[in-house]
Amino acid sequence: MKRTSKEVAESYARVSRRGMILGGLQLGFVGLLGLRMRHMQVDQADEFRLLAEENRINLRLIPPSRGQIFDRNGRIIAANEPAYRITMVREDAEDVDAVMARLAELVELGPDDIERARAEMARSAPFLPVTVADRVSWEAVSRVAVNAPALPGVVPEVGLSRVYPDRETFAHVVGYVGPVSERDLARYEDPEPVLRIPRFQIGKVGVERNYEEQLRGRAGAKRVEVNAVGRVMRELDRREGEAGSDVQLTLDSDLQNYVQARLGEESASVVVMDLEHGDLLAIASAPSYDPNKFVRGISVADYSVYRENERRPLASKTVQDAYPPGSTFKMVTALAAMDAGVVSPNDTVWCPGHMTVSGRRFHCWKRVGHGHMNLELSLRESCDVYYYDLALKVGIEKIAETARRLGLGEVHGIPMSAVTEGLIPDKEWKLRNRDAPWVVGDTVNSSIGQGFVLSSPLQQAVMTARLATGRAISPRLVKSVDGIETPRDPGEPMGFNENHLRQLRQAMFSVSNNRRGTAYGSRIIDDGMRMAGKTGTSQVRNITAAERARGVVRNEDLPWKRRDHALFVNFAPYEQPQIAVSVVVEHGGGGSAAAAPIARDVTLQALYKGDPPLEAYPTKDRDRIREQQQRLAEEREDKMRDGRSRA
Template identity: 65%
Template sequence: MRNKTPTEVTEIHTRLSRRALLLGGTMLAFMTGLGFRMRHLQLDQADQYRLLAEENRINIRLIPPARGEIFDRNGIVLARNEPSYRVTLVPEDAGNVDAVIDKLATLVELDPNELDRAVTEMRRSPPFLPVTIADRVSWDELSRVAVNTPALPGITPEVGLSRYYPLRGDLAHVLGYVGPVSDYDLSKIDDPDQLLRIPRFQIGKVGLEGRMEDDLRGVAGTKRVEVNAVGRIMRELDRREGEQGDDIQLTIDQQLQSYAQARLGDESAAAVVMDCETGDLLAVASAPTFDPNLFVEGISVADYGDLTNNDHRPLAAKSVQGTYPPGSTFKMITALAALEAGVVGYDDTVYCPGHMEISNRRFHCWKRGGHGQMNLVQALRESCDVYFYDLALQVGIDKMSTIAAQFGIGEKFDLPLSGVARGLNPSRDWKSSVRGEDWVVGDTANASIGQGFVLASPLQLAVMTARLATGKAVPPRLVKSINGVDQPLPEPPRLDISPTHLAEVQRGMYAVSNHRRGTAYSKRIIEDQYRMAGKTGTSQVRNITAAERARGVTRNEDLPWNRRDHGLFVNYAPFENPKIAVAVVVEHGSGSKAATPIGRDITLQALYGGTPPLSAYPTKDRNRIEKQQEELEKLVPGREITRRNRA
């Protein structure tokens, strides 16, 4: 290999120097750029990256707010929040989870179902998250756990808030109940509040709790906690408490409500009491009822089965959800329609032989032998069906439907309750559009006595009665105030009904209860200052064949319970100065005789503001009423037994 010439060595050295300079310059430029970048990140953007670091280290957690409470019109608590004691376990702190649970079981009675749920939750949750092992434990049990926590690693006794309904079933159908948020609940909400994702957070499911959930829920608070790299809480930095939900005061009178519930007893029935002037609902009772506290933490399969398998349907809010043929309680509407149309005068009579032939079909009166000559007041007083068949054929269904609408039949009232029914106020157009059939004259005859297609809820019947009493379009109202602010109470407009026509119908209703031949005379109120006007009603739930009529109609008492007639009674009192309207429906109650005494007794309780004196009742009933009062007074919470004039 030959030696490099001096010229070649010089060229090689020159090239190497040039490359070294280029490489060095590149490295210098890179280092300079890196330095500027580091300066930019550490100085110019220091605040931004410090914030990001803080966000990785600090979490914001929601604090559930206290739910708003619910009160009656007199300030009695109907739904409140109670301390709820529970025991939680952090699996990673417990070590041997099974051993810790075994020790805990010696101090607290553990529900097997709750324990299975907790074990399932532990398997799918990070080991540092607490899991509830025992819920709604007693204070004594919680104290035992607290004393023994050194021997129970991972176990923590905690105090939270849970909903409680002190009157249990008395307002179950009005208040509804709360329960843990389910996936189904979340699916119904477009943009769910993050509160709803907190484990075991409770929301309103049905009734007022469900319909006014947004008002009652409140606004969540927040707390800042420091966490480590795996998300475990290290310490709490600060917190901001949330806002409690709105307190709601209802128009309900708790003692009247409890009395109505007790008076309905074991019947499958409903009763509504309404203030004639304001529309305030003083009682909205459905029987049988249920304990809403069972649903708060999740009802057992056995308890739920008992409720759903009961043929009296305790879960149904019959007072607002149930719709029934109103029977003869609808006859005031037929009478007013005829009077307003000018087809009948006050003294015009119709002869009742016990039936009427209409389109080759015999329409019967409830009184087989007939009532003879009847005018309007007499026909209402004795509930003559033939009289109202005759009026209806003259006036027609469309006029009847128009009048019925003024009195609330077929109207879905805007109340914060679940499943408020619209009922059915039929007309020619309705039958044509819904059923695709023409209206026939027999439909009109049936509607005239509250049968056929006509359907109304007890709430609607109470509204109808209040409007008959006052001549005003009184709307029902359930919420009196929110957070102490009274809700608007507008003056109801007068109905487009002649006052003289209305007065004649009112005379007929008064005769029902106060004339010896009235259908409610035996269940009248004796006290002159509290005399009531009313109307009895019976609605059939089965067809009576011609063959059965020929051999004699089977008595209701001899039929299976679910084939017996419904019993209805509506009334208002006092007659001279109406204060309250009452509607009672007893399902399969064998006719109006089941509903009328209930309506009378509830009316007296409302008028006297408690147990009425025996002097308000017919003499022959007083011994029985006294015993009944003593039994019912035991069932009404907070009721002081009074012994007014027992003579």
């Protein structure tokens, strides 16, 4: 059917309107797209450029160089050395076991090393390098480089690692570093990212741990270009970090080396303290251990040797262990009694060899007794009954107060691990900790440094320093950090009567210089270097009445662990004191026989700043001392030469 002209016109009009609507819609949509594209390309260009850059570039940390540790004279005692290591990238190696087996033929790899490397690979991304062997020799690196085609994914690298040239000499003071563990991370509320770098080393014990923040430094950073799966393609730029601060200790390397050699394999400790500002010149425990073994990751076999040694080489006996101070505590009891006005230096007490208190007999070490004793005689000959009598007159509270003023029962703030507080007991302490009242027998035992009383060799040195100076002198171990001197405190006067202190010093002088003194055999002959000291013997076992009746077994006839501890404290020179020394020899027997000779030798070595002349020793000792000096000098030289060569 043919449409009319009118119908054709109407149909055309409808089509035109629809086309215009559709065209308008299309034009609007294209316009919106254009506006959106302009907004993204112009207005948001910087934001999208940053996102693209972050996808293409990674920021990676550069471990900082650890600060070094020096002695008071600038000798290095903890250093950094270039260390070669072998790393492996798991995805490049493909067959890890096969590559590891070939690598083991070129580089010494133990089962522990292989297992540790596999464990790290399992935790790490496949494209990240994992250390397989650390601190390998240049020869081993060369062998790996020559065989590189047969070792896909294996790369030799060089970095810095900690080394302790003197090995055992400073182990208990400086400590050591090791890889960061989960336990280490738990110490920090918000651990720094650098701590998560594989095998990054931080301080574990000693100065290394206590000065970790200063020694660690600040990490650097580098920008690297990576591909889509995160593999490094090239390094774009780097910013080096800040090296850690250097730490200088107050210790004297020569003296510390001598002390360590003099102690030998004894289970013993020595503290030497300067009396001007409290600087620790030597603080040594024996036997010791090699901290370098811990840096590399100590083997089970080596650790078992240390752990199973009954003389406990891993223990820092100078600050960690607390012993009954024995007769070295008698100065505390005497000073407390004089300060309270209950006794004068010339008052005498009769010693028949024992004292009965509340139906219990307390014995003097001399079975037949000492007779009439005053302050000087009692300290010179170490009469116990004299101090039993003083303690009953003055009471435990005054004794405890005096002990604390002299530095006992106090944690001295030096950066070593597990510094003990020791124990100065009183009535409140026993009720709180033992749920029992204090009895008079406790006071009697405490008067001669037995019972509950405990002190460390460091505390004994502090006590002696305060008696020698009359000042509340405190120990200082760190001399400076990055060249900035740490505060020095000469100590305020303690407020004791100077005449009482003078009387005690005179009595201590008699101990070492009177023929009847308990340390006369270890005296110093040089008039300008004479020392004033006090012997001590602390029991580690109870002596029964039956044993006393048939005769007390001599220390040398007992098993080592049942022998008494031997102690000695002294200051020197007597006229113008410069140093205080404390010595503890575990299970050494008597203080006069085991501890006093060591203290005398160390004192002379410190005062002369080297081997003293033989004329400073008694004539009868000179041949033995000459041989001892030669032997110790050879041992020290061998150790230092070996340590330096390793470094």
